[in-house]
Amino acid sequence: MGPAAAKPARHTNLTDVARRAGVSSMTVSRALRRPESVSEDTRRRVERAVAALGYVPNNIAGGLRSRRSRTIACVIPTIASPVFANVVQGLTDVLYGHDYRVVLGTSNYSEAEEQRVTAGLLAHRPEAVVLPAGDHRRELGRLLKRVGVPVVEIWERLENPVDMNVGFSNRDVGAAVVTHLVERGARRIAFVGMGADEHARARARREAYAETVARLLDQKPIVFDAPFTIDGGRAALARILRDDPAIDAVFCVGDLPAVGVLLEAHEAGCAVPQRLMVAGFGDHEFGRQIRPGLTTVRVPERRIGQIAAEMIVGRLGDHDTGPRAIDVGFEVIPRDSTARTQADDSG
C-alpha cells in the first residue's frame, strides 16, 4: 500500500479467453453476444474458458468500438422523493431486462445543476437521456439536440416535447377532481395552493380548478395559499372556516396539506364529508391510513418509468415505430373524505 492509489489491475480479456479456448478473440466475442452464430462445440469451449478464467466482459472497450454504451442517463431533481424514486424504479426494471444500465444524476431542483449534471453524464455517451419535463435551460436543450441523443421527458404531458414524452396532464387532474366534488354534491369549492412556491404542475392544477368551477358551478376561484405541509393545510382550513364558511369542499394541491385539512377539521368539529369534502393529490400513504380516508389522485409513477424505458428500447432497437408521446393518465381514488350521500347532501 503505497501513498498513491494502486493502478487498477489488468483483468482477463477476450484474448485470454480465446487462447484458452483455442479460438480467435473474435469468435469468443461472437460466442458471448450471439451464441447461435457459432458452432455448438465452439460455444461450449468458450463457455468453459470463460468460467475457468472468470472473464467479465468489458463494456467500456466494446462500447467505444460499437458506439453503444448500453447506458441510459436519468437526471431527476432528487431521488429522496417517492415520486422520482418510483419512476427510476420503473425505468431500471425494464431497462435491465434489455441489458441497459441506468446512470443517475440529481439536479436538486436547480436548473443550473441540471444543466451541469446532464453535461457530465453525456461524457459517458448514454444512448438516451431521461429527465423530467419542465423548464430546462435553453442551453440544455441545445446541448441535447447537438449531441443528437434520444430524450424522454417524463412526468408531465407536454404540448411540444423536445423529443419523446410520457406523463399525464395536470390540467385534466384539476378538472377531474373538481368534477368529482361537484358530482358528490359540492357547491362551493376552495383550492389550497402553494403560493410563491407554485411550480408548473401545481399551476396547471390550479388553473384547471378555476376553469372547472367556473364552468360547472359558475363560481369564481377561491384560492388559499399555504406551505406544502400538514401544518400548512391546518392553517389553511382555519382561514377557510373563518373567512368563507359557505365553502363545502376543499381541493388541495397535494396530499400533505390535505391531511392537515382533515386533522384541523376534526379538531374544529367540522364533519368530513358531511359538512366539508376534502380531496388531495399524490396518493400519499397518510391519506390511506387516516380516518376518514382521503380522496386523492394516483399517478402511475412506476408505469411512467416503465413506458419511458420501453420507448427507449424501441427507439434504440430495430423497430423504431412506437409512439413518441404517451399520456398515461391518472386515477381519482374516492375515499370517505368525499363520500357524501344524498342524505348528507340535503342536510
Next chain:
Amino acid sequence: MGPAAAKPARHTNLTDVARRAGVSSMTVSRALRRPESVSEDTRRRVERAVAALGYVPNNIAGGLRSRRSRTIACVIPTIASPVFANVVQGLTDVLYGHDYRVVLGTSNYSEAEEQRVTAGLLAHRPEAVVLPAGDHRRELGRLLKRVGVPVVEIWERLENPVDMNVGFSNRDVGAAVVTHLVERGARRIAFVGMGADEHARARARREAYAETVARLLDQKPIVFDAPFTIDGGRAALARILRDDPAIDAVFCVGDLPAVGVLLEAHEAGCAVPQRLMVAGFGDHEFGRQIRPGLTTVRVPERRIGQIAAEMIVGRLGDHDTGPRAIDVGFEVIPRDSTARTQADDSG
C-alpha cells in the same frame, strides 16, 4: 428513418478540437484535465475551440485507456424505499462533486438477482461497488474479490466486512431502545417482530432486546410476531392486551407496526404512555405526525451514503489512509409515546 436504428453519429473529438486550436490532441487532453499543466495561451485557445465545436469529452475512450471509468456501481434491493433512496442520494451528492457517476442496479430483495445485476454492472468496470451489507451469495463475494474492485457494504455495521463498511449496529439499537423504556419506567416489555420474514437486521434488534430485558429487568423475552404493517401492529397489540395485560411497554421492530399499536391502543382505551409505552424504529413520517408522537430510532441514511462516497473517494485518490469501517450510530428520538412522568409511573 429506416426500419433499422440509425448508427449513432460520430461526435467531435479531441483531434477536431486540436486541429482547430492548432495544437496536438494530447495537449488538448491536458488542457482539459489539468489546465495548470499547459501555458496560459494554450489553455485559452483550447477553451475557445472546445466552446466553438461544442466538444463533449468521451469518457468511454478515456476510461478504456486509463482504466478509470469514473463510475461507481450501487446495487440496492429497491429504490422505491426511502431508506435506500436516501442512501443513494447521499452517495451521489458526494460522488458527483468528485466527478464520479453512479450506476444503479436493483436486486428486488433477491440474492440471485443481486448476483446477476452486480455481475452485469461489473462489465462497465466501476471503480468501486456499493451494496447493502447482508447475506450475499458466496459467488458474489468471490466475484468481487477476483475482480479486485473496492467494495463498501452499507447500512449494517459488520464484524467482518468484505472490504469497507459503513453502518450502524442493530444490536446497539435494540439495547438503546430497551434501556430508554426502562429508564422511563417500563417493567415488562414486549417485542413485536416479523416472524418468518425476519431479516438479519430485525433479528439483531430482537436478540439485543432479549439480552437487555434479561439484564435490566431479569425478564424473559416476550415476542409477538405480526406482518410488517400498520394492521399487523394493531393485531399484535390486541393479542398483547388479551394475553399479557401486565406488559407496560412495546418495542416494535419498525414504525409501521408501532403506529398500528398506537392506533389500536387508542381504540382500546389503553392510555399511551401512561398505561403503555410504545417505541418503533425508522423515524417514519407517520410517527412524527400521529398523536401521541411515536418514540423511534433515526438512522442517518443519507450520511451513510455520504460516508460511503467519501471512503471511496479516499481509497481511489492518492490518500488511501482513511478508516475502512465506520459506525455512524443512530439516534433515539423520544416522543410522547414514551413520555411517562414519575407521577404516571407511580400510577
Next chain:
DNA sequence: GCACTCGTTGTTAACGATAACAGATCATGT
C-alpha cells in the same frame, strides 16, 4: 560555456473490444 533542471509540447503505442471483410469448409443441386 556547460551541464542541468523546469516547463511545455509532441509522438507513439496502447487500452479491449467489435465492424467489416475475407477465407475456409461443407452440403446441395444441377
Next chain:
DNA sequence: ACATGATCTGTTATCGTTAACAACGAGTGC
C-alpha cells in the same frame, strides 16, 4: 464435377483517449 450458397471462423483496422516517453527551448548555477 463444379458452381452456389450457407455456415463458421479468422484477420485487420479502428473507436477516442491517455500513459509513457522523448524533445525542445529557456533559464540557472557554477
